[in-house]
Amino acid sequence: MLVELESAKTGGHLPGLAILDTARGVNPIIEKLPLKGYSTLITHGAKYKEDYHVSFPPFGFFVRFICDQARIRNDPSFRFLVLSMQSHLKQDKFSRVSNKIPVSVRKTEVLDTVSRTRTNQPPEQKILDPSKQCPIHNKPHPLSKCRGFRGKTLDERKTYLKEQSICFRCCGSAKHIAKECGAAVKCRECNSDRHVSALHPGPAPWTEEAPVKEREQGGESEGDISSDVTSKCTEICGKAPRPRSCSKICLVDVYPSNCPKKAKRMYVVLDDQSNRSLARSDFFKLFWINGDSFPYTLRACAGSSKTMGRKADNFIVCSLDGKTQVPLPTLLECNMLHEDCDEIPTPGIAQYFPHLKSMANKIPPYDARAPILLLLGRDILSVHKVREQYNGPGNTP
Structure with a gap:
């Protein structure tokens, strides 16, 4: 994947990838390295800065480093060393465990009714029916018509539906998913039959949008x-x-x-x-x-x-x-x-x-x-x- 990113970056058609030449851009990649690989990278990076007199190594340096490390650590010639180390670790672990006193534990089950009692939830309705009762306010209005839910951003609304296992299409059931939904839906704001009004991407119709400043309108991408x-x-x-x-x-x-x-x-x-x-x-x-x-x-x-x-x-x-x-x-x-x-x-x-x-x-x-x-x-x-x-x-x- 890093090689693909480097190819796209050098192509010149994606100027946003220039951030990969900075510490902020490569930090998410470095965080995925093991501790030993991280320390090795710091050593190589410091040497590169001294040799080439730069403030930070370019993205190509990190790509070559990862590729070299991957090739070294997957070399089949040294596979026997890895297997030998693993066998020693298993034997050592077995010897430590064998010296301990065996303990037997019986399986303990907790009935769902107990958890309901402790959380003071009604036994017949652990998950509320979103088509009849709003799970946010616990009031007798459907989630699809809840002003509080509609007032959230689209990402917040989708996250809430995902957490509650509610259908992304009709917002009226927790028993099926969007691709299995057969409900006839229509958005009152854009007349779309792909979502209900509660999931319309734009802001709520009752909110007054403040005028957008000129400086905020100057940086949209080509798709705007x-x-x-x-x-x-x-x-x-x-x-x-x-x-x-x-x-x-x-x-x-x-x-x-x-x-x-x-x-x-x-x-x-x-x-x-x-x-x-x-x-x-x-x-x-x-x-x-x-x-x-x-x-x-x-x-x-x-x-x-x-x-x-x-x-x-x-x-x-x-x-x-x-x-x-x-x-x-x-x-x-x-x-x-x-x-x-x-x-x-x-x-x-x-x-x-x-x-x-x-x-x-x-x-x-x-x-x-x-x-x-x-x-x-x-x-x-x-x-x-x-x-x-x-x-x-x-x-x-």
């Missing part, structure tokens, strides 16, 4: 996401029946790159304020996409929040006439896309504005069966390019 998926631009206030946003929402067909026959019709939101393209959980269900979720940071006007989502690759977005096909970037699972169908442009709305009447026939009628499932961000710039413009007076779209 910065997007405002609910913002809308200026409203349209003409003769239209109601004020509308000029959000760019298009009706398209989407299909896997290797199977155009599986195309599904849906609406996509074009949002150049988002740096990543997003997809709702229903998109993953529609194409039977399974996979592990990974954590990422979502930044919006309300602040930053930690969430989790899956990834979808190798999809094509196609215009309704089939003349334009654009490969989609990696789609990230996120359910914070707005679902306001009233914002979808229609030919009827375009007819209200004289400068848009000529293009009304280019807008497809509203399709009530097509959901809003995608948001395309700046990682697919070709769909944001303005190729033709119909401009009008002020306060018009």
Whole structure:
């Protein structure tokens, strides 16, 4: 494993592994060495510092030291020495034991009822039913609806479920595990069917997040996401029946790159304020996409929040006439896309504005069966390019 780490470190693609050149980085490795190996390492390390005039030996020095020690201690040529020492130790141990007076002990069993009595637990309910009574507060409310449990961090919640042997999926039973759970669950916060609301990765909805300082937002990794998926631009206030946003929402067909026959019709939101393209959980269900979720940071006007989502690759977005096909970037699972169908442009709305009447026939009628499932961000710039413009007076779209 150390050789693999050294190879990855010298490759230059993982700059974080530079910590292995420090005492803090190699300390967890050195702690696993036996006492004799630890003292030998100190001797070799001190000599290396004197010879090369460095403040601390590099990671490659520790890798070579461990490999050399492993090769020496596993040399079959000296196997007889080890066996001889082990036989002497066994004989010495037997001689010491034989001089002692034999002692016989009968097995003692402690009934479970005794332990219950001593701990003042009810005999019929050592482990409370988490679907009826909260094991944290011992109150008649389910664990899945406990505000105290939801207010903990995700790691604290998972640790508690593990300690209590409670199902990670439904939080309602201690008699099965997550992969055996057949309960129908749905998260009220992200509409996921993979966990209940009590295990939603983000903070509790009733907690007010403090604004994230600028310096705290400057160090996210490449996997962090910065997007405002609910913002809308200026409203349209003409003769239209109601004020509308000029959000760019298009009706398209989407299909896997290797199977155009599986195309599904849906609406996509074009949002150049988002740096990543997003997809709702229903998109993953529609194409039977399974996979592990990974954590990422979502930044919006309300602040930053930690969430989790899956990834979808190798999809094509196609215009309704089939003349334009654009490969989609990696789609990230996120359910914070707005679902306001009233914002979808229609030919009827375009007819209200004289400068848009000529293009009304280019807008497809509203399709009530097509959901809003995608948001395309700046990682697919070709769909944001303005190729033709119909401009009008002020306060018009």
